[in-house]
Amino acid sequence: MALSTSSVITLNVNGEKHTLPVDHRTTLLDALREHLDLTGSKKGCDHGQCGACTVLIDGRRSVACLQLAVAAEGRVITTIEGVAEGERLHPVQQAFLDLDGYQCGYCTPGQICSAIAVIEEHAAGWPSAVTADIRPEAGVPALTADEIRERMSGNLCRCGAYVSIVQAVARAAEEEAGARPAPAAPGPEGGPSGSAGAGGGDGVAGTGGAEDTAAVNGAGSTASAGGAHGAGAAHGAGGTHGAGGADDTEGVGMAV
């Protein structure tokens, strides 16, 4: 029996169902960009190393470049185009705007999708590689700059906007923690999700121009940047959160 190498699938993206034929080799990233015209998710390295293609699948951040489209059928997919509520930006988008959490904007949709999930993972009590005591009895670690850098390390930024990105994630986490109902009984599995002080909410005000809005909505630079933002970015040893030395730490200017 000859195996079929293509399928007609239905993808649930940002609350809308799309039925489309796909060659099985099609990644979710290519299906989004080339078939559904959702070009907010960016192709950086196409090898799962840069995070520019980060989307939420069943609420979990994932790299769309290593996710086959056919295997994403039946799952709930949220891209950068789907995180705002109408004209009201997601708090993470707003924080990136207000605090200049980007420069060229190419990695920004992935950074924002990742940050949205980071805040949820932290609120759910997930530890990270820099959490000093990961026993459940130790409770949830404060979302310090070190925690943010580690948790966001799957998203590279070649412009090096990390200092502002960390501030933006911290502020959004603080806002969302304030908006979230207090946990009923902070037991061993879910302590209070305290976040570190983000150095006040008076960050540098975003210019709020059209370019900025485009970047956080994912409509910024679209296809042409593939070369410049290619695999080189992913291998750059200097390009990770947390890899920097004292300069990074000082630059963040956060109470940790």
Add this chain to the structure above:
Amino acid sequence: MREFGYQRVFDVSGAVALLGSDPEARCLGGGTNLVDLMKGGVERPSQLIDVRELPLDRIDARGGGGLRIGATVTNSELAAHPEVRRHYPALAQAVLAGASGQLRNMATVGGNLLQRTRCGYFTDTSKPCNKRDPGSGCPAVEGEHHNHAILGASAHCVAVHPSDMGVALSAFDAVVEYETADGPGEVPLAEFYLPVGETPHLETALPSGALITGIALPPAPVAARSRYRKVRERASYAFAIGSIAAALDVRDGMVSDVRLAFGAVASRPWRAREAERALIGGPASADAFAAAADAELSAAETLPHNGYKVTLMRNLVVAVLAELAEEGAR
């Protein structure tokens, strides 16, 4: 990329039947390694059998202690699980030290065990590689090998296994459970990865057509005080150049139980049994830790650019055991 068929399976028997009928089929879990290797032409499956919907996504306590971890549990779920963090903290730390948040959300435990080496010659189909193309040679021996093996390698292959999770599992005597058309089977992790020898392309003892269904972790009280430390070329999101999973129990200043396993030094997670033998019953002192490390590393065979790993691993053994001893004394 070669064209391929795709089928989603919902029960283990269905998956095993498909696997048994097509030796070129591959299981698709998170796909974080397999899809990448397919893009590069290293893996060329005829079809993918998507195992993500199999009912193997649970972590269960076992009677008498220990855990059973289903094969489709994601790395994230494993690392966040309270029983894992409480009783096998080094395992949670190892998983958290690997890859990125995005990849840990996708990757599965079964796939983690079966991931392939990141040796640059293996992943580049324009280069010879005995693991990918048996008999074609190993350019790493005379080429780029600063992150290659110092233990258990051969002239045919010096690649290292990339898993962090496997190192902690190795320290805690994990057992791999699988299913074939003939029924269930199991193999200790210590025997799961085959010696390199002259056949680096033969990597595991998993029978042909078998599906990994889970991992059994036996009870190990010593594991409650355990640690994973990973050294890499950047602070996060990189493969290890050396790592260690260690657990230590000290009574009256003497080592009453100890577990040690090394990562990024061999073609498999390297259980440091010589070091354990040297330590057990002896003093919990820095000198004893160093002597134990030397006992293990005396078998090391280095290449021109990876000799630093011997020093690195020795220092890791001494530092991590000293930390565990100090915490235990409090």
